[in-house]
Amino acid sequence: MITNKALRETKQRNAILGFLRNTRSHPTADQIYEAVRENIPNISKGTVYRNLQVLIDNGIVSVLDIRGTLSRYELKQETHYHFRCEACGRVCDLDEPVDRGLDDRISKRTGFIVSGHQTEFRGRCADCHRPSPKIHKES
Amino acid sequence: MITNKALRETKQRNAILGFLRNTRSHPTADQIYEAVRENIPNISKGTVYRNLQVLIDNGIVSVLDIRGTLSRYELKQETHYHFRCEACGRVCDLDEPVDRGLDDRISKRTGFIVSGHQTEFRGRCADCHRPSPKIHKES
DNA sequence: TTAGGTGCAAAACCTTTGCCATCCC
C-alpha cells in the first residue's frame, strides 16, 4: 500500500537507505541494524523495522519472502505456481505450465547447482477485485 | 534431506496427512493444528510442527515461503530472480531475463489482478558445490 | 507548531526443544 503521509528525512532513515544502496547482499533486518549501528550506535531495532515498513509501503524497498508471512504447507506435488491475494491472504494453485528448462538455463549460466525454483504471483483474487482494501477472509 | 529412519504411522501423523490430502487451502501450521484438534483434542502444536518437519524431510510435504527463513530486504528494482544457496544461505540476484508476459497470461487465465511475481531458485552456489553440507558462510 | 520519528522495553508471535511418558514395529 502506498501511503500519502509526508515522508521525513532522518539520519536513521538515510542510514538505512544508504546501506541498502551500497550492498548487494539482501541483508536481514538484523544485518541492517548492525550495519547502521556503526554510525548511529543507539539506533533501535524498532526503528529499523519501522523504517523498513515505511519504505516498503512507499515502494522504495522490497522484501524477499514476505515479511511476517506464516509458513504454509501442502502435499508435495508436481511443481506449480502459486497466487497469493494481497487483500484476503488466500493462496491458491495456478495451472500455468511451469518452465522446466529454467532451472537448467540458470545452472548453465551460473555454474550453480539448481535444485528447483518457486514462483509466487501477487495480486487480487476474484473476490477482492473491488477498490477498498477490505480483508474479506483469511484462508 | 531425505532421512532413512523408519517412518511410523501414528494417529497424529495420519490426521495431519489426512487433512492435507483433503484441502486445497495451503494451511498454516496453526490451521492444521486447529483442524486436527477437532479429532485429537489434546494434540500439541509441537507435534504438528515436528510431524510437518518429518514429512518435509521425507519429501511428502512442501512449504511455501521457506519456513523459518529471515526476511531479507533490498531496494526496489526491476523485477529479477533470486538464487538462495541451501548450504550457506546466501541470496544473490540472477540476470536471467524475467518473463514479463507471465503476469498477463495468469491474469487473463484467472481473471485475477496480478501485480507481479517473485521467483526464487534453490540449490548450491559455486562455493558450496562440494559434498558435505558444511555451512561456509551466511551473508 | 505539529505530525512524523525515535528509543526503550515489553509484548506478541511463530517455531523449536528438553524431558519424560507412551506407542508402534
Next chain:
DNA sequence: GGGATGGCAAAGGTTTTGCACCTAA
C-alpha cells in the same frame, strides 16, 4: 524391547507496539 513419537511447557528468535520524548519541515 527399543527407538520413534507425543504432550507439555519453557525457551528462542523475529517482528510489533505502547509510551514519552524528539525533530524535521
